[in-house]
Amino acid sequence: MSHQNPTATIFGGTGFVGRQIVRELASRGFTVKIATRAPESAYFLKPCGTVGQIVPLAVNYADPESIARALSNTDIAVNCIGILYEKRRGAFNRMHTELAGKIAHTAKNQGVQRFVHISALGVDQAHSRYARTKLAGEQAVLDAFPTATILRPGVIFGPDDHFFNKFAELSRYLPALPLIGGGKTRLQPVYIGDVADAAIAAIEKPAKDVQGHIFELGGPDIVTFRDIYEKMFAATGRRRRLVSLPFALAKIDAFFLGLIPGEPLLTCDQVETLKTDSIVTEGRPGLAELGITPHGMDAVLPIYLERFCEGGHHESLSEKPA
Secondary structure, three states, X not given: OOXXXXXXXXXXXXXXXXXXXXXXXXHOOOEEEEEEOOHHHHHHHHHHOOOOOEEEEEOOOOOHHHHHHHHOOOOEEEEOOOOOOOOOOOHHHHHHHHHHHHHHHHHHHOOOOEEEEEOOOOOOOOOOHHHHHHHHHHHHHHHHOOOOEEEEEOOEEOOXXXXXXXXXXXXXXXXXXXXXXXXXXXXXXXXXXHHHHHHHHHHHXXXXXXXXXXXXXXXXXXXXXXXXXXXXXXXXOOOOEEEEEOHHHHHHHHHHHOOOOOOOOOOHHHHHHOOOOEOOOOOOOOOXXXXXXXXXXXXXXXXXXXXXXXXXXXXXXXXXXX
16 A cells, blocks of 8 residues: 555445445545545444544546545545436446446546446346446446456345345235246345455455456355245244236336336336346356355344344344354
């Protein structure tokens, strides 16, 4: 690193993945700059470090000079920016591809030593707009910053996730839950703490072991969507009927759900994504090559899904399982 107390700039640092990486970097003595449109949204992360260690910065992503200021005097840059659905057509391309390339290009020009980019598992196989733009974003990053490290996590689970928590919440009110495409899609969920540890490994390991490489991050369990529900039922004690929903019908439902204001429960693009398995490619480097032993779902889900049990209660959600 360029000085005794290295500096990292995190884009998307207030998100599910980003805030975990911020905490891990702060615990290792980094000064952490959180680049965000609204700095006040990152204030809750300040207690993760000492006074002045966590620095929220206002960034206008449309202004190259604003991005350059965020990356000035920075040793490490991590791009966690990503969206799960489009509020406007073209948002995937702007956020996943164009902005990723712009940040990587600026980081290279600013002399950043290491660049870590968070992508998604299966983007080289799926045909959704989400997957296509994520894959294009990887290429844009590597074109601009050839020694960047690309991390492709599977479906991420952990406290505050938007996956198990969403379905567990729905199970409180719905008598049945949908099995899109018959629930046969295979997934390899990965624990949020393992994803953050992978980002740290990409920063701390010898350059030859990580730079310019793509790592696919999956947990120890390969499961179908039906299996996902069964694990959720086991953790919450709430069993619901499962209704098979063909992909074509799911897309029709998703279209109408998309007309409801707020975050959609399901989008047509997400249905398209579910047509393809999201599992680690055999022979592709992953958590093991980064020195990480992954946590299984059975060890983690009961910790934070307990609040969805009958008579359940909230526990502290910040602790990592052993």
